[in-house]
């Protein structure tokens with residue numbers, strides 16, 4: 344990975360529309376190398392839309408997104424994306440090792456064969472998520488949480504400057520959750536910036552320096568402790584119920 348000198352991600356008054364009404368309006372914030380930001384908001388808030396916009400998959404109506412100093416399209420090779428595990432077909436006949444090796448394809452280039460260094464990077468990534476012994480297993484035979492870890496290993500193997508995670512802890516057990524958190528911490532230590540969309544506010548407290556509160560528009564973007572307040576969360580979730588543990592909001596029901 345080329346260590347970026349400037350911000351990993353800059354959102355400048357980002358507005359996205361699928362129809363007459365915007366799905367996201369005037370979203371702004373900065374994420375530095377090695378930092379993580381949690382995108383928090385109810386169903387339909389626009390979290391996945393923002394991730395797609397950062398990937399350059401949906402056009403902006405106005406505003407600008409800068410990824411590692413470039414446009415999303417220019418930076419695409421440096422960005423890894425881990426989709427929600429349940430969006431993948433578990434019947435797909437491919438081994439765990441092959442899934443992880445796919446993370447190297449953008450570096451290998453079209454029609455070239457993986458080299459020893461690529462296989463080593465894939466093996467190391469699988470080890471980082473605690474599944475080195477599963478390399479030859481069929482991807483579809485793993486549990487949902489393990490599949491999510493394999494997809495994270497694929498992203499790690501890509502050595503990204505920016506990692507995008509869409510609801511990584513949905514349906515994931517405590518062991519897989521810890522393995523995911525550990526792997527994300529290692530990536531951050533290597534300078535990778537992380538954007539994670541989540542309903543899990545404990546995750547935001549544990550793993551993210553910053554949060555972005557979204558519900559079509561932005562209800563806060565800043566340091567987690569200062570931004571993830573009950574008042575702001577209530578505003579973001581339209582006054583819906585919040586569960587508090589100590590001074591921390593653990594669940595916001597949408």
Ligand SMILES: Nc1ncnc2c1ncn2[C@@H]1O[C@H](COP(=O)(O)OP(=O)(O)OP(=O)(O)O)[C@@H](O)[C@H]1O
Nearest residue numbers: 361362366384385386387388389390391392393540
């Ligand atoms: N391809 C699309 N075409 C039209 N509308 C869309 C499209 N994708 C999303 N939307 C709409 O944009 C809004 C934001 O959706 P998005 O999936 O980004 O929300 P989200 O915060 O990720 O929700 P969830 O937590 O349920 O995954 C919703 O109203 C949704 O219906």
